[in-house]
Amino acid sequence: MDGPSTLAFYGLGAAAVATSVATLKKRLELSQAKHRSLAGHSRLSRRIARLLPFYEYGESHFFASDGAPDEIVAGRRAGFDRLSALYQARFGETIRRTAEASKSISDLQFTDAYRVPFQYRRLVQEKLPSAALVQSSSGVTVTDLDGNANYDLSGSYGVNVLGYDFYKGSIERGAARVRELGPVLGPYHPLIIENVELLKQISGLDEVSFHMSGTEAVMQAVRLARYHTRRSHLVRFCGAYHGWWGDVQPGIGNPVPAHETYTLTEMSEDALRVLRNRRNIACVLVNPLQALHPNVSDASDSALIDSTRSAHFDKDAYAEWLRRLREVCTERDIVLIFDEVFVGFRFAKGGAQEYFGVRADLVTYGKTLGGGLPIGVVCGKSELMKRFRDDRPVDICFARGTFNSHPYVMGAMNEFLRYLQTPQTDALYYDLDRVWDDRARTLNQCLAAAALPVEIANMSSIFTVCYREPSRYNWMLQYYLRAEGLLLSWTGTGRLNFSLNYTDADFADVVDRFVTAAKTMRDDGWWWRNRNLTNKTIKRTVLKEILMHRFLGASR
Ligand SMILES: Cc1ncc(COP(=O)(O)O)c(C=O)c1O
Numbered sequence: 001m002d003g004p005s006t007l008a009f010y011g012l013g014a015a016a017v018a019t020s021v022a023t024l025k026k027r028l029e030l031s032q033a034k035h036r037s038l039a040g041h042s043r044l045s046r047r048i049a050r051l052l053p054f055y056e057y058g059e060s061h062f063f064a065s066d067g068a069p070d071e072i073v074a075g076r077r078a079g080f081d082r083l084s085a086l087y088q089a090r091f092g093e094t095i096r097r098t099a100e101a102s103k104s105i106s107d108l109q110f111t112d113a114y115r116v117p118f119q120y121r122r123l124v125q126e127k128l129p130s131a132a133l134v135q136s137s138s139g140v141t142v143t144d145l146d147g148n149a150n151y152d153l154s155g156s157y158g159v160n161v162l163g164y165d166f167y168k169g170s171i172e173r174g175a176a177r178v179r180e181l182g183p184v185l186g187p188y189h190p191l192i193i194e195n196v197e198l199l200k201q202i203s204g205l206d207e208v209s210f211h212m213s214g215t216e217a218v219m220q221a222v223r224l225a226r227y228h229t230r231r232s233h234l235v236r237f238c239g240a241y242h243g244w245w246g247d248v249q250p251g252i253g254n255p256v257p258a259h260e261t262y263t264l265t266e267m268s269e270d271a272l273r274v275l276r277n278r279r280n281i282a283c284v285l286v287n288p289l290q291a292l293h294p295n296v297s298d299a300s301d302s303a304l305i306d307s308t309r310s311a312h313f314d315k316d317a318y319a320e321w322l323r324r325l326r327e328v329c330t331e332r333d334i335v336l337i338f339d340e341v342f343v344g345f346r347f348a349k350g351g352a353q354e355y356f357g358v359r360a361d362l363v364t365y366g367k368t369l370g371g372g373l374p375i376g377v378v379c380g381k382s383e384l385m386k387r388f389r390d391d392r393p394v395d396i397c398f399a400r401g402t403f404n405s406h407p408y409v410m411g412a413m414n415e416f417l418r419y420l421q422t423p424q425t426d427a428l429y430y431d432l433d434r435v436w437d438d439r440a441r442t443l444n445q446c447l448a449a450a451a452l453p454v455e456i457a458n459m460s461s462i463f464t465v466c467y468r469e470p471s472r473y474n475w476m477l478q479y480y481l482r483a484e485g486l487l488l489s490w491t492g493t494g495r496l497n498f499s500l501n502y503t504d505a506d507f508a509d510v511v512d513r514f515v516t517a518a519k520t521m522r523d524d525g526w527w528w529r530n531r532n533l534t535n536k537t538i539k540r541t542v543l544k545e546i547l548m549h550r551f552l553g554a555s556r
Contacts, residue, residue, distance in 0.1 A: 029277060033270035034263065035238035035295045042251035042263055049252045055549040057119050065119070065541075066472045066533055072525040076473075079524025084127040086483055094131035094145040101133065108132060111490035114302040116475045119545075128479050130490075137164035140499060140506050142487055150482075151510050154489035155497025158342045158462075159367040162419070163501030167372030167412075170419070174371055174411025181407050189407040191414045198417040202350055203363050203379035210377055210405045214341030214366030215243030217376030218285070220399045221362045222247065225283035225335035227397035228384055233280045235334075237266035238295040240287040242339050248285065266294045267321045275328045283335040284325060286360075288352040289342045291318035292459040299464050299494030301475040306538040307467035309474075309494070311457035315356070322358040329361075335384060341366035341376070346500075347460050348429055349420055371412030428500055436461045436498070443511050452518045453527055461500060465493035470535045473526040480517035486510065 038045040057065055063076045087095065102108040112130050113121060134142050140163065141149040152160070160167070178189050196208045211217045222234050234247060242248035250258035262281070264271035275281060293299065293311040329336040338360035340351045345368050348355040353363065362380040369375050378385070387397040403409075419425060440458035447454050453469035454477070467474045478492035489495065502510075521527065 026277060029270070029274055030262065033265055033268065033274045035265040037238065037295065039251060039297055040238040040263060040265060040295070042261075043257060045251045046254075046257070051550065052546060053549040054118060055545065056122050059123060062120055062123050066528070066538070067530075068525070068528045072528045075523075075525035079520070079526070080127065083479055083483055087128055087131075090148060090483075091131040091144060091146055094133050095129045097145060098130055098132045102130075114300065115478070115490055115492060116302055117305050118302070120475070124479075137168075139163070139165065140502050148485065150485045150487040151506070151513070152487050153481075153496040153498065153510070154487055155499055157367065157489065158346070158497050159370075159372070160497070160499045161346050161368040162416075163499045166419070166501070170371035170412045170415035171373060171408075174373075174413070174415045175408055176411075177414070178407040178411040184407065185402060185405075188405055189410050191407075191410045192405055195410055195413050195417060198421070199365075199377065199379055202417075202420070203365075204350070204353065204359060205363065205379040206382040207385040208377060208379050209385065209399070210375070210409075211399075212374055212401050212403050213243070213376045214339075214364065215245050215376065216401065217341065217364040217366055217378050218242045218248060218337075218339055219245045220376075221337045221339075221364050221378050221380070222283055222285065223399065224362065224378070224380070224384055224387075224397055225337065227387075229282040229333065229335060231280050231282040232260045233262055233278070233282060234260065235262045235264055235271075235275065235281055235284045237271070237286065237290060238263055239293070239297040240266070240285070240290050240339075241298050241342075242285055242287060243341070266290055267317070272324060272328050275325075275332060275334060281332070281334050283337050283362075284329060285337050285339055286322065286325065287339045287342065288318070288322075288356065289459070289462070291315070292457065292462065292464060294318075298491065301478055301492030301494055304467075304475045304492075304494075305472065305542055306535040307453075307470050307474060308535050309464075309466050311464045311466060313457065313459040319356040319358065322356050326358050326360075335361045337362045337364065339364045343462075344369060345420070346462070347432065349425060369413060369416060370409055371414070371416035373406075373409045373412045375409055375413065432500070433460050439502075439507050442507075443514060446511055446515050447518065450515055450519055452515070452522060454518050461498040463496040463498065465496070469527060469529055470533050470538060471527050471529065472538055476526050477518065477521055480521045481514065483520075484513035484517040486513055486517070 034040045038048065063073045063080070068076070098108070102112060108130075112125065115130070116124050131144055134144050136143045137152070138149070140152055142152045142164075143149045152164075177191065181189050199208045200206065209220060211220060225234070226232065236242060236248055244253070246254050246256055247258045247261050250261045250263060262274065264274060275284065292313045296311075299309055299311070326336060328334070338352055341364055344351040344365040351363065351365070353359055361384055362378060365377040365379070366375050369377060387399065389395050436458060440456050440463060443456050447456075453467055453471070455466045455468055456463050457466055458464070465477070475492060478488055481488060481493070
């Protein structure tokens, strides 16, 4: 090789090495920014989920899976039988008709299968069957087919912020206002104009698009971000739920891998570094509900195999994190999306943006905003909301939906948005956190006074139940709560969503019932423990069982 070609050769070699070093560095940064839990590793978690074998406990091991002595086991069995008899006596008709309906409702079959850890499922389904049919609601209660009025702690997946009577009224009054038009789609009912104006004021953003669910609103926000930045990847944070669309659910639950999603650790410097150094990131999705348990998935009792569930809300720390995220997104032209489908309007009129004092580029809303009817909304800056390019007529960002802007939804939404403008709402939001922090504290004090191993963490009116002593049976609490007339969603004690129309008297009654339920559970022996029972030994036991069933096909 002559001089110049040798030089060129070495030059190319050096460039190649530099490129691979840079690529390697970025890869390393990315893996450092992943949360160490399985939820932080979508591919791995999906692979492991496929390998996990089903096995179940026979009746005797069901009551003794923590090695409790015979007299404790007998107490548990007696408690379980008593509960079962009470369920049949009190919820008989509701249970019978739910079981009948469940044969053909796949959603019910799914939720019913995931109320408790799968090893215990069969006996629970048989003896404490679900009662998922209800006939009426009033105040803060919902009444089942047997006529039992239960306190609603489920909050209809977070939709019920203002109380069911409010939404019944908004649906009715909204329907009356659009009745002349009926279900005409395509052209809009003029109520849409006021809705858009109010949404612009509330969000502080320029434009609005209407969709049929929160999932679709998130899909559209991400699609717009990709379209305008011409970048491929979205960043979501470990544990955060954003609906069930593939790209935002890259791990367990989605049969197809998501190739253009990074799942990073929330509230971490490493994540900010990735945002700073990668050029392919279109947007960052934040679900502010995660402030209650950063990097941990929605707490469901089916995952409650021990007592490691923990939660703690630190408003200032989360606000600081959002500010830092905002800074990096602005610096790198990354679209910051607040997914307020769950928290929107629960903490403040201006949603999480107002509550945490940080502004997003796009905001998704849903749930309660529909005034009781299905909805998804995106609010955003004009330059991000535009779905076509003036200079490239065929390069568009398509989004439609037959039922978008349905007149009846616009009617109920208008009632909701107008109500937000009233002095009553100002009064409601004023002091809201103090009210709910006090209530959570009262409940915790009562639990502690009764020496119960249960503790509440709350983010305003959203509660989650944590367990202070190692136990394999915490998931039983949901059944004792039900017996005391407290209605939970299928995820059990992981999430209690109180509507804001709970009075002090209602809440005091809930506290009494909650404490009674926990005491009864304790007296039935479920929280027995000895020195050898730790969260670590529980995990080890379960892992051993899984390995035995996977590799030896063991049966118990
Ligand atoms: C933060 C968040 N985003 C999106 C969704 C999806 O909304 P939908 O169930 O209306 O599709 C949810 C639903 O719980 C949510 O909590």
